[in-house]
Amino acid sequence: MSIKEITVPDIGDFESVEITEILVSVGDQINVEDSLITVESDKASMEIPSSSAGVIKDIKVNVGDETSEGGVILIIEASTGSAEAVEIVEEPKTEVAKEPPLVEETAPVPVATSAPKSSPTANIDEVTFSKAYASPSVRKFARELGVDLGALSGTGRKNRILRDDVKSFVKTTLSAGIAPTTANNNNTFLSIAPMPVIDFSQFGAIETKPLSKINKLTGEFLHRSWLTVPHVTQFDEADITEMEAFRKQMGKEMEREGIKITPLAFIIQAVVASLKAFPRFNSSLDANGENLILKSYYNIGVAVDTPDGLVVPVIRDADKKSLVQISQEIREFALKARDKKLRPSDMQGGCFTISSLGGIGGTKFTPIVNTPEVAILGVSRSKMQPDWNGTEFLPRLMLPISLSYDHRVVDGADGARFTTHLGKMLSDIRRLLV
Numbered sequence: 001m002s003i004k005e006i007t008v009p010d011i012g013d014f015e016s017v018e019i020t021e022i023l024v025s026v027g028d029q030i031n032v033e034d035s036l037i038t039v040e041s042d043k044a045s046m047e048i049p050s051s052s053a054g055v056i057k058d059i060k061v062n063v064g065d066e067t068s069e070g071g072v073i074l075i076i077e078a079s080t081g082s083a084e085a086v087e088i089v090e091e092p093k094t095e096v097a098k099e100p101p102l103v104e105e106t107a108p109v110p111v112a113t114s115a116p117k118s119s120p121t122a123n124i125d126e127v128t129f130s131k132a133y134a135s136p137s138v139r140k141f142a143r144e145l146g147v148d149l150g151a152l153s154g155t156g157r158k159n160r161i162l163r164d165d166v167k168s169f170v171k172t173t174l175s176a177g178i179a180p181t182t183a184n185n186n187n188t189f190l191s192i193a194p195m196p197v198i199d200f201s202q203f204g205a206i207e208t209k210p211l212s213k214i215n216k217l218t219g220e221f222l223h224r225s226w227l228t229v230p231h232v233t234q235f236d237e238a239d240i241t242e243m244e245a246f247r248k249q250m251g252k253e254m255e256r257e258g259i260k261i262t263p264l265a266f267i268i269q270a271v272v273a274s275l276k277a278f279p280r281f282n283s284s285l286d287a288n289g290e291n292l293i294l295k296s297y298y299n300i301g302v303a304v305d306t307p308d309g310l311v312v313p314v315i316r317d318a319d320k321k322s323l324v325q326i327s328q329e330i331r332e333f334a335l336k337a338r339d340k341k342l343r344p345s346d347m348q349g350g351c352f353t354i355s356s357l358g359g360i361g362g363t364k365f366t367p368i369v370n371t372p373e374v375a376i377l378g379v380s381r382s383k384m385q386p387d388w389n390g391t392e393f394l395p396r397l398m399l400p401i402s403l404s405y406d407h408r409v410v411d412g413a414d415g416a417r418f419t420t421h422l423g424k425m426l427s428d429i430r431r432l433l434v
């Protein structure tokens, strides 16, 4: 063992550079090529590696110091076989305790149930990560811990992200019970304790049935939307007394031609009119969440219940179709869905989804936004109700509607305006012609 000093090597054209970061501490065991400090000139930032392996006994520089080639960075007690360092006389030094570990070894670490097991960095957004202002060693450190640098703000010079910023981010997220990969992107997930494994057969007879492919796929989509979209649901009621009277009258005429018009066809037309009045509802956020993509076409998805699970075929260009055409398409899609004959293209390109449980029952429910769409309409069973008109109660057929929307795109006031507009369209369907 010998005491050696590590100096700044040839740093090219720079005569003097500023030390912006010290990446090691007294007591650290370092290897050849380990980064020791970060230096910055007007044009570039670089890390200075160690030329020897050993234990750091003293650090001779501070953040903010100017240094140049040959400047002493630190003193090490070199491991045997370490060559290049200069031999110096040992000074008596007080040993400084090594930095405590980031997480106490005995401390329970929250389990991120959905975190990938193989790569801790799989949830890092590479675009924001690459743009983050941090040195290579901090990047490496962040990757090792699975921290998305794009989610951090740096406390260093010019907001540079320092090793300590990464550490405190991890400490904060761990103590908050959130996985360290948490970022402001679609990969955000909560750290949730795993479900206990229970042998249900100990309580009675059971049957284990595998989920269908549709169940699994739908489950993934819904889970992602539930975790990533800030949902708000606006409830309302639409007076469909006149609409139903008209539908029944039309129904009798259409029956002869084998056509059935359900309330859903009117609702689709009223939704299209409302999307035209409130274009933000006919949009999607782009992948990085910075822009809104507004659509000038009106493709309406309709949730269809099948024995294998939920599917959402899309009625394309609903704005250009009559009530009869829309009714026929719903019927065809529902039959195809139940016969497993829908093609992938039948389920693509939707702008807005309607989930109608009106044929089944229920008073209201909170549908989950079918991302990347930004809103979904839930329709429940209509019911005759007394309505006070100022002088008397009148029986009116009221349709419960629930609009769930992505609060990043739609404000609460617009949510209420949309359902109010939709209600107006449904209560006086002549307005759909205007």
Ligand code: CAO
Binding pocket: 262, 263, 264, 265, 302, 303, 304, 305, 306, 310, 330, 334, 355, 356, 357, 358, 359, 360, 367, 368, 379, 380, 381, 382, 399
């Ligand atoms: N209020 C009262 N009655 C209603 C109604 C409403 N809101 N909506 C439909 N009905 C009536 C219809 O008029 C029809 O009555 P008649 O047979 O007496 O004429 C009956 O209910 C059955 O309608 P339907 O459900 O067959 O037809 P639809 O056009 O309303 O819906 C479809 C078609 C494919 C959407 C529907 O069959 C379906 O699958 N619904 C389930 C969707 C679902 O699972 N959503 C949940 C997704 S999770 O968010």
